[in-house]
Amino acid sequence: MKILKVVILVLATVFLKVFGQTSSLMAQDSLLEQLQQDVDPIENIVLGTFKGTRLINGHTVMIRGAGNLDFMISHRFGRLNSGAYNFFGLDEANIRLGLEYAFTDRLTVGFGRNSFQKVYDGFAKYNFLRQQSGVRNIPVSMTWYSSMAVNTFKRPELPLNFQRRLSFAHQILISRKFSKCVSLQLMPSYVHQNLVPTKEDKNDLIALGVGGSLKLTKRTSLNLEYYYRVNPNEDDGLYDVFAIGFDIETGGHVFQLHLTNAQAMTETGFIPGTSGNFWDGDIHFGFNISRSFQLKEKNKSW
């Protein structure tokens, strides 16, 4: 009995050994395939949802990396339908100069000066959710955006204290990159203006923005943006802001060319106060140019 046991054991061991060897010899042909299966999932954060920090007039969820300073020059020319005498609006230009700095990979603070209504604006933007797969699955990116604007335009007919010159806008930007080429964004917005034209006008405005970007090539994209005003004042002669734009990205620059019915370049301006009717030809040609400077590099030692 004992001998039989030993024989079985020996046979089993040898069989195991040989079988083990052949199977690993077979596996050896696919050393790489084996290895491929052992790769740990990486935190796969979706990149490049939009090319710029602006969609067209408003912001995108995008935040530049920590230590990045963006210098931004934006123009909105006059109305296309102002005719050849005004060179289709190009004789007249509004300009915004802005600087924005990313303190972390999630937080940007910026300010700007607009020639339109001589407005100074400042904003903070915090990206609290990032679309990603891999280790964690998050289907959307979300960014909180808050801005304040000071209208410094002189109006001798009105006693204007500092308080009255202020207006505020808050947004939650929600975006999803659906594919390599298509990204969409929702922008629930709240705008408060301390001063409105008449007593009957409301100071608060709720709006819902929708926007999207279609990548045409690796470096260009077509963008659309629309803000629907949920509770506008009646017969105020104002319109929802609509814009169509084209982005060109070349390394550190993003060039954005667009057509829009808005003249203002701050949320506190273009959401509640757009006086042009896009479909009547009150269209302004405009552009944003941003240039990135990396002031502080991560991991300098490299």
Add this chain to the structure above:
Amino acid sequence: MKAYLIALMLWLIASPLWGQSFRTVSSEVSFFSSAPLEDIKANNEEVIGVFNADKGAIAFVVQIKGFQFAKSLMQEHFNENFMESEKYPRATFEGKVLDYNLTESGEQQARVEGTMTIHGESQEMEATGTFEKRADEIIMKAVFPIALEDYNISIPKILFQKIAEEVEVTVHFKFKEG
């Protein structure tokens, strides 16, 4: 009987099934691009490798999104425009290490040749490097010159001054048996 059984088990467990197989315990892949306007560097630790000492077979897998750049905008463009890392998330190499002596201690020169796959394109290539056996560890270093054109990675003309056509990819592995 018991002793025999234990001996058998030991033989089964202790002796390697095939060759001596080594796994990376730490690894780093970095690349360096030198162009007139800018030197670009990036590091990646999201890399695993395996080395079979008997056959000299080596393979490694690099997760493209693991490359860390000093400039985050560059990192985005690297992934989005050049490597298309959503479509091609990994770069791989499979080949052989040649001219090394496993019993010799200290650093020695070695060659490596095999198939590199980057951006979905495979190329046969050869590189030189160093090989060092330290106790139960093997340290390997190699430099692969990568011509971007070979891997169908196109650089727009406007960035020619910033990105070299050939970049240096350095791999640095520490293997342990197991």
